[in-house]
Amino acid sequence: MSTDTPGSQSSLHRANLERVLRAVRMAGSLTQAEIARGTGLSAATVSNIVRELKESGTVVVADTSAGGRRARSVSLSGDAGIVVGIDFGHTHLRVAVGNLAHRVLAEESAPMDVDVSAEQGFDRAEALVERLLAEAGFRPDKVIGVGLGVPGPIDVETGALGSTAILPGWTGIAPGRELADRLGLPVHVDNDANLGALGELVWGAGRGLGDLAYIKVASGVGAGLVVNGQIYRGPGGTAGEIGHITLDEAGPVCRCGNRGCLETFVGSRYLLNLLTPTLGTGLTLPGVVELAHQGDLGCRRVIADAGRQIGTGVATLCNLLNPRRVILGGDLAEAGELVLGPIRDSVARYAIPSAARQLSVVPGTLGGRAEVLGALALVMSEAGDSSALAVARS
Numbered sequence: 482m483s484t485d486t487p488g489s490q491s492s493l494h495r496a497n498l499e500r501v502l503r504a505v506r507m508a509g510s511l512t513q514a515e516i517a518r519g520t521g522l523s524a525a526t527v528s529n530i531v532r533e534l535k536e537s538g539t540v541v542v543a544d545t546s547a548g549g550r551r552a553r554s555v556s557l558s559g560d561a562g563i564v565v566g567i568d569f570g571h572t573h574l575r576v577a578v579g580n581l582a583h584r585v586l587a588e589e590s591a592p593m594d595v596d597v598s599a600e601q602g603f604d605r606a607e608a609l610v611e612r613l614l615a616e617a618g619f620r621p622d623k624v625i626g627v628g629l630g631v632p633g634p635i636d637v638e639t640g641a642l643g644s645t646a647i648l649p650g651w652t653g654i655a656p657g658r659e660l661a662d663r664l665g666l667p668v669h670v671d672n673d674a675n676l677g678a679l680g681e682l683v684w685g686a687g688r689g690l691g692d693l694a695y696i697k698v699a700s701g702v703g704a705g706l707v708v709n710g711q712i713y714r715g716p717g718g719t720a721g722e723i724g725h726i727t728l729d730e731a732g733p734v735c736r737c738g739n740r741g742c743l744e745t746f747v748g749s750r751y752l753l754n755l756l757t758p759t760l761g762t763g764l765t766l767p768g769v770v771e772l773a774h775q776g777d778l779g780c781r782r783v784i785a786d787a788g789r790q791i792g793t794g795v796a797t798l799c800n801l802l803n804p805r806r807v808i809l810g811g812d813l814a815e816a817g818e819l820v821l822g823p824i825r826d827s828v829a830r831y832a833i834p835s836a837a838r839q840l841s842v843v844p845g846t847l848g849g850r851a852e853v854l855g856a857l858a859l860v861m862s863e864a865g866d867s868s869a870l871a872v873a874r875s
Contacts, residue, residue, distance in 0.1 A: 566856030628856030678705025680855030792827025
């Protein structure tokens, strides 16, 4: 019979232990002083908890320096548990296996036809997960959870994938339940923009920031919002649908049923159609970006115009949420300053001056890996700390 009743000394100790674990798990590595500041626990309490976690094999402690002084760096042990990330995209499936010490142990991407059924997609994901775990030398019982990214909104009440033009045969599917049944593991699901934001927050251009927006521009347009260090999803799971800000009430009809949404002016289909008369069919957005870098004036103009439109949406985000950084991801981000400069111009024009001054607009540093690394980070943020303790002691 457990003695961890609410308010007891043992339950308080357990809560403090999990606070320390959670802080280290999300940061990758922290000094004991940083843990104390981040958790609000006393230095003595942190020292005792770190000693206990080290003895159990859950964390490793190494000498380091901070501010010119000697310090002790705490990170999770490579044996503290394995996490799996899966990212379903428009034309790809990417899977990564990592540990709680923030080390990616295996990763692979495979092409996937946009018309593939959900069942076929899950078959491929299951096979790839099993193969990567075997190659990395880990048993499935070492996995504490799986993060799954999909290109569309997830209903927070049903877990079902909402309307999506990216994977048209998947609408109404509950991917988390399906994959959990197949793998026999806990599965945490989110849309690709949220996972891109989480990936850049933990692994990339957003490290150390508490407030940012990650905007992914590819087949569609979406945003992942980070507020006070946490992904903000909204009560229905649809926060961040920046692609459906109305720019022109008389504009093209959007897949959402409205007219003139941002997505109708900067999504890949629209941009490619603009260039078809001069460059022919068979274009891809990465190809357009490459031609722009080579000096093609038409491609440069289309990308700059798209940047100005995206910047209008970014200015709206600035005025509402006042993020410190906007990170651009997806295929269009590879255009670099060809698209970032026009985005900044629109922000300067349309955003509240004080909000614009505080904002930096930068490209993501993770490229096409942002979503799958975000899926790993999702498990780290959602999985219970007790699971890591159990795995470390097994």
